[in-house]
Amino acid sequence: MPDSPKVIAASSLAANPPTQNHLLGALSTEVQQRLFPHLELVSMPLAKILYESGDTLRYVYFPTNCIVSLLYVMENGASAEISVVGNEGIIGVALFMGGESTTSRAIVQSSGYAYRLLGQRLKDEFNLHGELLYLMLRYSQALITQMAQTAVCNRHHNIDQQLCRWLLLSLDRLTDNHLVMTQELIANMLGVRREGVTEAAGRLHKLKVIEYSRGHITVLDRPKLEKLSCECYAVVKAETDRLLPYKAIPSATQKSAALHHQCKHTLYL
Amino acid sequence: MPDSPKVIAASSLAANPPTQNHLLGALSTEVQQRLFPHLELVSMPLAKILYESGDTLRYVYFPTNCIVSLLYVMENGASAEISVVGNEGIIGVALFMGGESTTSRAIVQSSGYAYRLLGQRLKDEFNLHGELLYLMLRYSQALITQMAQTAVCNRHHNIDQQLCRWLLLSLDRLTDNHLVMTQELIANMLGVRREGVTEAAGRLHKLKVIEYSRGHITVLDRPKLEKLSCECYAVVKAETDRLLPYKAIPSATQKSAALHHQCKHTLYL
DNA sequence: ATGGCTCTGTGCGTTATCGCACATAGCGGC
DNA sequence: GCCGCTATGTGCGATAACGCACAGAGCCAT
Numbered sequence: 001m002p003d004s005p006k007v008i009a010a011s012s013l014a015a016n017p018p019t020q021n022h023l024l025g026a027l028s029t030e031v032q033q034r035l036f037p038h039l040e041l042v043s044m045p046l047a048k049i050l051y052e053s054g055d056t057l058r059y060v061y062f063p064t065n066c067i068v069s070l071l072y073v074m075e076n077g078a079s080a081e082i083s084v085v086g087n088e089g090i091i092g093v094a095l096f097m098g099g100e101s102t103t104s105r106a107i108v109q110s111s112g113y114a115y116r117l118l119g120q121r122l123k124d125e126f127n128l129h130g131e132l133l134y135l136m137l138r139y140s141q142a143l144i145t146q147m148a149q150t151a152v153c154n155r156h157h158n159i160d161q162q163l164c165r166w167l168l169l170s171l172d173r174l175t176d177n178h179l180v181m182t183q184e185l186i187a188n189m190l191g192v193r194r195e196g197v198t199e200a201a202g203r204l205h206k207l208k209v210i211e212y213s214r215g216h217i218t219v220l221d222r223p224k225l226e227k228l229s230c231e232c233y234a235v236v237k238a239e240t241d242r243l244l245p246y247k248a249i250p251s252a253t254q255k256s257a258a259l260h261h262q263c264k265h266t267l268y269l
Numbered sequence: 270m271p272d273s274p275k276v277i278a279a280s281s282l283a284a285n286p287p288t289q290n291h292l293l294g295a296l297s298t299e300v301q302q303r304l305f306p307h308l309e310l311v312s313m314p315l316a317k318i319l320y321e322s323g324d325t326l327r328y329v330y331f332p333t334n335c336i337v338s339l340l341y342v343m344e345n346g347a348s349a350e351i352s353v354v355g356n357e358g359i360i361g362v363a364l365f366m367g368g369e370s371t372t373s374r375a376i377v378q379s380s381g382y383a384y385r386l387l388g389q390r391l392k393d394e395f396n397l398h399g400e401l402l403y404l405m406l407r408y409s410q411a412l413i414t415q416m417a418q419t420a421v422c423n424r425h426h427n428i429d430q431q432l433c434r435w436l437l438l439s440l441d442r443l444t445d446n447h448l449v450m451t452q453e454l455i456a457n458m459l460g461v462r463r464e465g466v467t468e469a470a471g472r473l474h475k476l477k478v479i480e481y482s483r484g485h486i487t488v489l490d491r492p493k494l495e496k497l498s499c500e501c502y503a504v505v506k507a508e509t510d511r512l513l514p515y516k517a518i519p520s521a522t523q524k525s526a527a528l529h530h531q532c533k534h535t536l537y538l
Numbered sequence: 539a540t541g542g543c544t545c546t547g548t549g550c551g552t553t554a555t556c557g558c559a560c561a562t563a564g565c566g567g568c
Numbered sequence: 569g570c571c572g573c574t575a576t577g578t579g580c581g582a583t584a585a586c587g588c589a590c591a592g593a594g595c596c597a598t
Contacts, residue, residue, distance in 0.1 A: 078425050097406045097413070134367065151351055151419040156347055462555075464556085
């Protein structure tokens with residue numbers, strides 16, 4: 001097992017309070033007090049696979065500053081991204097929806113950290129009080145919206161529009177305008193050829209919307225990116241904001257800060 | 270309001286016990302006793318819209334022998350089916366997931382009947398006991414799987430394969446091998462041109478898999494249809510069966526039959 | 539600095555699907 | 569029986585994306 005605990009760097013913990021995840025931050029102090037002591041900060045390196053299609057899930061993950069893609073991989077190896085999860089969400093909804101596994105893969109698309117929680121701890125909390133469950137369900141509804149819109153987008157929109165949508169979804173989950181991501185990987189996510197992404201990215205570059213080089217992309221003009229994107233981005237954004245009007249809590253409150261230090265000080269790599 | 274109650278035809282009620290819906294049939298007698306008196310049998314004519322994108326949902330619907338499509342309609346009028354629901358499921362998961370509305374339209378794709386239930390009644394039952402909630406969540410997980418697979422299918426598979434998948438999904442939700450459905454409507458569901466469906470259907474006809482004429486399709490060779498379909502059908506079917514290993518109860522048990530007559534004897538058209 | 543690897547750019551023939559136009563066919567109503 | 573409507577069939581040029589091949593360009597390690 002690669003799950004050997006390591007002593008966490010104090011700086012990592014300090015830079016990644018649990019409340020940086022919108023869902024964890026939106027919980028009442030009471031629930032936070034019960035839950036936070038069971039959270040474990042884990043490193044989320046690029047391309048790490050949290051689970052494969054069919055795996056029995058043990059943990060749910062609450063990203064603080066990483067991005068995880070839910071990816072479906074077909075029998076012939078072709079793939080398509082189903083949805084993307086950052087600090088607004090949770091990975092592993094199948095654990096509380098039932099079935100304990102999914103037909104997709106969860107893979108880190110942008111490195112960072114996440115808090116993980118044993119599925120059983122989550123369920124224990126569900127049984128104590130409805131608050132956490134209801135929040136998880138609202139997030140699941142937002143996830144459903146994103147999946148549905150992905151299906152529509154795959155049917156009707158061209159690569160240029162989808163690339164814009166994809167960049168915006170990533171941007172919303174990052175603190176700056178810089179992505180570490182090759183065109184090859186973007187192509188895997190969108191389920192298109194790498195060359196198609198190269199051409200679309202070239203056009204965006206010509207329009208001075210982005211600049212990029214060897215696995216690094218910088219967004220220069222976000223408003224223009226939104227104009228060039230299909231409606232799918234805005235639809236998902238609006239619905240997510242409606243369902244989850246929570247923002248990250250950048251500087252933790254006194255109380256949250258105290259709870260924060262109750263998280264297990266171990267780092268799982 | 271077109272929701273004026275009518276006295277139900279006794280034959281319709283008898284032919285459509287609530288237990289014909291797999292979810293309702295899978296409930297314990299105790300929960301059935303509480304829930305069934307609040308169920309209302311409603312007629313589901315072809316093309317009836319149960320709700321539009323953004324509508325606040327009042328009812329959930331449990332189909333007995335009809336099929337309902339969840340359809341996304343874009344700004345320019347183009348559309349794409351997100352998922353399909355028959356007697357294995359429920360329409361209106363957003364009512365209990367949260368948000369009380371969705372970005373899609375629910376439209377009857379194959380006429381028949383369904384039982385509807387006030388959203389509040391559903392929530393009342395959730396608060397009494399977890400059984401119904403857990404069942405609903407398992408179904409929601411199956412729905413998520415179908416949406417995800419639709420996204421993949423839209424990306425990677427051709428019209429012929431998708432038509433086969435679509436026919437199989439419909440077939441599974443019907444009692445016979447006969448669909449009332451024009452190629453134009455199928456095209457709307459798949460989000461492709463009508464001519465594309467005509468050509469694909471022509472090829473299936475040449476292979477003696479289906480025969481059809483003016484809004485009627487009969488499947489002649491289901492095994493061949495499954496062979497011609499992409500993997501998407503089988504994946505969704507397997508996952509749904511895993512999550513919801515429930516079958517319709519064709520002849521209601523003594524107890525269920527008694528409960529059955531407690532349903533409101535009104536028919537909403 | 540050089541070789542090797544990865545990432546990006548480009549060309550080209552092929553294919554699936556589209557958009558449009560129009561022809562044909564079945565069915566119901568009068 | 570005929571009209572009109574709707575459903576289905578077909579042809580054709582346009583287009584977007586594909587598969588493949590290969591060229592250049594940046595970065596790293598030895």
